[in-house]
Amino acid sequence: MxxxxxxxxxxxxxxxxxxxxxxxxxxxxxxxxxxxxxxxxxxxxxxxxxxxxxxxxxxxxxxxxxxxxxxxxxxxxxxxxxxxxxxxxxxxxxxxxxxxxxxxxxxxxxxxxxxxKGEGFSYCLSESEAGSDAAALRTKVERSGDGWVLNGSKKWITNAGESEFYSVIAQGDPTLRTKGMTAFVVEKSDPGVSFGAPEKKMGMRGSPTREVYFDNVQLSDDRRISEVGQGFALAMATLDHTRITIAAQAIGLAQGAFDVATKYAHERQQFGKPIFDFQAIQFMLADMAMNIEAARLLTYAAAVKSENNEKDLTFFSAASKCLASDMAMKVTQDAIQVLGGYGYVSDYPVERMMRDSKLTQIYEGTNQIQRIVMARNLPNG
CATH class of the missing domain: 1.10.540.10 (Acyl-CoA dehydrogenase/oxidase, N-terminal domain)
Incomplete structure (x- = not known):
């Protein structure tokens, strides 16, 4: 077989x-x-x-x-x-x-x-008053002759200022809520585009997170990448495909921490033998490996569903992101525990991996939001 x-x-x-x-x-x-x-x-x-x-x-x-x-x-x-x-x-x-x-x-x-060739592409959906409630966004786009004019700001934008291009979801008619939004590509060099200072973050410190400001940004209609009023639907379809990348990131962080912890457990001597020989450490490492592999299999299954655009993708993408990020947080914390005091200091990378893992439970929809998404899209079995 x-x-x-x-x-x-x-x-x-x-x-x-x-x-x-x-x-x-x-x-x-x-x-x-x-x-x-x-x-x-x-x-x-x-x-x-x-x-x-x-x-x-x-x-x-x-x-x-x-x-x-x-x-x-x-x-x-x-x-x-x-x-x-x-x-x-x-x-x-x-x-x-x-x-x-x-x-x-x-x-x-x-x-x-x-x-x-190396010019980055970021995603602009979240705002200061529209995080989990993405339908509440206020960044405004209005018709201007044959084109559009964009005003507002986006918050928590990953790699903002480094990326050259930005997919921006903007509201054309607030009375229509999600049916009033349209998607555009905005370039860093467009007049009226500017960036806030980088956020001071707990983890993922090498990836700048900034606000992006749009002040009367003039856009021709060939910048529009959705049908008028279909921007929100496009944004949600995007997340179905990309939550899986956050699951992948979480798995990688967990695997890195597990590898460090396993190596340390074999090398660290206490009471005359490697700490790996103690059952308490063995059980921790066994659970870590088990949970990494479970999340990995779910994520790979979700990736195949993404590639094939299968009808149950929404559930599987949310499930993989949720399971993998919760797993990564637990595994990285346990890796610190295996290393003891050495895990708490920057001599070893596990404390950094734990700080980085926390964000995987938050961005592209918190894990509480993922559970709502899953509940609305339960598989039939």
Whole structure:
């Protein structure tokens, strides 16, 4: 009987190659990126050079055409050594999926080749008064001749200021709520676009999170990537595909912490023997491994559903994000416990991995919101 749950050879080869790259060219800078709160430029350069910066971009637009599972593997392996760096491919996918789903070929030819070459793409949905309640957003877009004028601001925007392009969801008619929203691509260089100071964050410190301001930004109609009034639907469809990347990030962080904890447990001597020989430590590591593998299988299944655009994708994407991020928080905390005092200081990366993992429970919809999404889309069995 064939093992349908085992990765095909080409995916295993991808994992091996990305892991080697991450350990050689990203891991050495991870601690400095965190401590200095700076964008991981070394990781960006390595990812661009090796076709991993936005591997999901279709080949006809200059990318590698990586499917959803391959994108998950890339993000997972980068996150294993540096959470902040894994947000580069993750956010590039998040920002560009609205274009891939809603844009026409001319629009895709305009922006996707530039993304594949290293110009980032961020996603602008959340606002200060519209977080979990995304339908309450106030950023306004109005008709202006043959085009549009955009005013307002977006909050909690990942890699804002670093990315060149932004998928922006704006409200054209507040009385219509979700039916009044439309999606656009805004460029960093557009007059009227500016950015706030980077947030001072607990984790993911190498990935800047800023407000984005729009002050009478003039947009031609060829910047519109959804039908008028269909921006909210496009935003929600995007999240169905990209929550899986957050699950991948969480799995990578957990795997990295588990690897450190396992190695430490074999090397650390107490009472004349490695602490791995104590059943209390064995049970912790066994639970960590079990939960990582469970989340990984669910996430890979969700990735396949994303690639095939299956009807139960909404449930599986929310479930994978929720399970994997809760798992990552527990695994990274337990990894700190295995290391004891050494886990609490920055001599080892597990405390950074724990801080980074916390955000996976929050962005792209808190895990409480994910449970609401799941309850509304329960599978039939």
């Amino acid at each position: 064939d093992n349908v749950f085992d990765l095909p050879a080409e995916y295993k080869e991808l994992r091996t190659s990305v892991r080697a790259l991450a350990e050689k060219e990203i891991a050495p800078f991870a601690q400095a990126v965190d401590e200095e709160h700076r964008f991981p430029s070394e990781a960006k350069a390595a990812l661009v050079k090796n076709g991993l910066y936005a591997a999901h971009v279709p080949t006809e637009f200059g990318g590698d055409g990586a499917d959803a599972l391959a994108a998950v593997l890339i993000i997972e392996e980068v996150a294993r050594v540096c959470g902040s760096s894994s947000l580069i491919p993750a956010v590039n996918k998040l920002g560009s999926v609205p274009l891939l789903l809603g844009g026409n070929d001319e629009q895709k030819k305009r922006w996707l080749p530039r993304l594949a």
